[in-house]
Amino acid sequence: MAVRTGRFVPAPPSILLRNGVRLLVTPVTIPVDEAAVAQHLAEAVRFQTISTQDKAEFNGEAFRAFQAFLETTFPNVHATLKHERVGEYTLLYTWQGTDVSLKPILLMAHQDVVPADASTLNQWFHPPFDGIIADGYICGRGTLDDKGSLMAILEASESLIRDGFKPARTVYFSFGHDEELGGSNGAPKVAELLKSRGVALESVLDEGGMILDGIVPGVPCPVAAIGVAEKGYVSLELKVEGSGGHSSTPPKHTTLGILAKAITRIENNPFPASMTFAEPFFNNVGPRMPLTRRILFANMWAFRPLIKYILGNVPEMNASIRTTAAVTMASAGVKENILPSRATAIVNFRILTGDSVETVKTFARALINDDNVVLTPIGIPREPSPVSDTHSAAYARIERTLREVQGGKDIVFTPYLTLGATDGRNFCGIAENVYRFLALSADAQSIKSMHGVNERIAVSSYADLIRFYVQYLRNSGEDNVKDEG
Numbered sequence: 515m516a517v518r519t520g521r522f523v524p525a526p527p528s529i530l531l532r533n534g535v536r537l538l539v540t541p542v543t544i545p546v547d548e549a550a551v552a553q554h555l556a557e558a559v560r561f562q563t564i565s566t567q568d569k570a571e572f573n574g575e576a577f578r579a580f581q582a583f584l585e586t587t588f589p590n591v592h593a594t595l596k597h598e599r600v601g602e603y604t605l606l607y608t609w610q611g612t613d614v615s616l617k618p619i620l621l622m623a624h625q626d627v628v629p630a631d632a633s634t635l636n637q638w639f640h641p642p643f644d645g646i647i648a649d650g651y652i653c654g655r656g657t658l659d660d661k662g663s664l665m666a667i668l669e670a671s672e673s674l675i676r677d678g679f680k681p682a683r684t685v686y687f688s689f690g691h692d693e694e695l696g697g698s699n700g701a702p703k704v705a706e707l708l709k710s711r712g713v714a715l716e717s718v719l720d721e722g723g724m725i726l727d728g729i730v731p732g733v734p735c736p737v738a739a740i741g742v743a744e745k746g747y748v749s750l751e752l753k754v755e756g757s758g759g760h761s762s763t764p765p766k767h768t769t770l771g772i773l774a775k776a777i778t779r780i781e782n783n784p785f786p787a788s789m790t791f792a793e794p795f796f797n798n799v800g801p802r803m804p805l806t807r808r809i810l811f812a813n814m815w816a817f818r819p820l821i822k823y824i825l826g827n828v829p830e831m832n833a834s835i836r837t838t839a840a841v842t843m844a845s846a847g848v849k850e851n852i853l854p855s856r857a858t859a860i861v862n863f864r865i866l867t868g869d870s871v872e873t874v875k876t877f878a879r880a881l882i883n884d885d886n887v888v889l890t891p892i893g894i895p896r897e898p899s900p901v902s903d904t905h906s907a908a909y910a911r912i913e914r915t916l917r918e919v920q921g922g923k924d925i926v927f928t929p930y931l932t933l934g935a936t937d938g939r940n941f942c943g944i945a946e947n948v949y950r951f952l953a954l955s956a957d958a959q960s961i962k963s964m965h966g967v968n969e970r971i972a973v974s975s976y977a978d979l980i981r982f983y984v985q986y987l988r989n990s991g992e993d994n995v996k997d998e999g
């Protein structure tokens with residue numbers, strides 16, 4: 515155990531090639547006009563490309579205006595790349611590569627943003643759609659999620675074209691317009707279109723993980739968490755029907771009582787835990803932890819049950835080790851002295867890799883174990899995504915690029931499970947690998963701000979994100995991390 519713990523220490527910043535050779539990273543310097551790019555992003559924030567649940571509120575004009583702004587702001591991109599609209603408002607760009615033998619890559623971001631809750635407007639330091647630059651930050655809705663990424667991809671491309679760069683690999687950009695609504699009209703249509711054109715992608719890079727700063731307990735350096743999979747999704751309706759009647763002569767259990775028992779069974783019996791994602795995560799971040807925790811994670815073979823127990827008590831960690839169930843809606847009864855003839859509840863399951871919509875139904879049915887409770891899936895269920903390879907050239911490219919632009923700073927890289935859904939999942943069928951990673955530094959506050967108040971991005975972080983995309987595109991043609999033998 516002591517030997518294992520002793521070996522469980524950080525390695526120097528380098529990239530492990532597939533042939534086993536370690537490549538030391540050479541830092542690169544990429545000039546970015548910070549004032550100009552900050553101004554562009556601030557302008558982008560002012561277009562209220564909001565996704566609201568009510569379809570009638572959709573403001574197509576705002577999307578059209580935003581797209582016209584992109585055309586004038588990035589003239590080289592629009593003169594060089596083929597660009598088309600898919601599903602009316604989603605944008606697809608094609609940057610033809612010089613080497614057709616290389617599989618194309620896809621970079622993704624989304625144009626739409628969540629609304630700013632009217633009841634929280636007074637908490638914003640600057641109005642969410644004013645696009646204010648103050649104290650070294652660009653402030654407003656979408657700066658982090660996800661216009662910052664969209665604008666950074668275009669800034670990077672604009673400057674590369676200006677410098678005469680031509681990608682070896684064909685590069686696609688897909689910028690959805692309805693990601694915050696589940697993305698049914700944008701990204702899936704782009705995936706269908708590319709498939710119909712016979713496109714097979716080497717990799718996809720979408721939002722998801724970030725460079726977590728001070729978020730992983732006990733880890734003093736930033737953690738670049740690369741999303742390699744996302745959970746599935748199904749909501750089950752639980753329904754109990756009875757005869758109703760007067761509440762003065764009730765049966766032993768009303769429909770509501772039977773339903774309550776079913777709900778309690780589901781809540782009290784979590785799905786089995788699996789270390790599929792937690793184990794590689796702790797293998798990577800564990801060496802940076804204080805000794806007591808290092809002992810724990812260096813010897814997972816011995817402490818697995820204890821680790822599962824500890825993780826199971828932290829909602830964010832619990833969600834990454836098991837399929838979760840959340841009782842989200844319920845309805846029963848019409849009057850206080852009438853027996854409810856029908857009681858229903860909705861349970862939303864987020865499905866971990868290894869489980870499926872079918873196994874969730876079977877598990878729930880067995881747990882409830884009561885024929886009075888009828889289970890029906892509602893909405894559109896989704897299976898967990900495939901798991902992307904962490905030994906691919908594309909995964910190594912993300913790591914190499916970030917290390918190069920961060921100038922050899924100490925960063926831990928780790929694959930992880932994305933707990934929310936991304937547009938990227940739609941491309942699993944036509945891409946070898948789909949990675950979910952936004953190369954932006956994020957602390958607990960900025961993560962909370964993404965669908966909350968005071969969303970903002972530091973101008974310096976935004977410039978670094980642009981540098982990341984510049985270098986990522988430069989590195990995309992090279993395959994020097996690919997297996998030679």
Ligand SMILES: [Zn+2]
Pocket residue numbers: 624659660693721
């Ligand atoms: Zn997003």
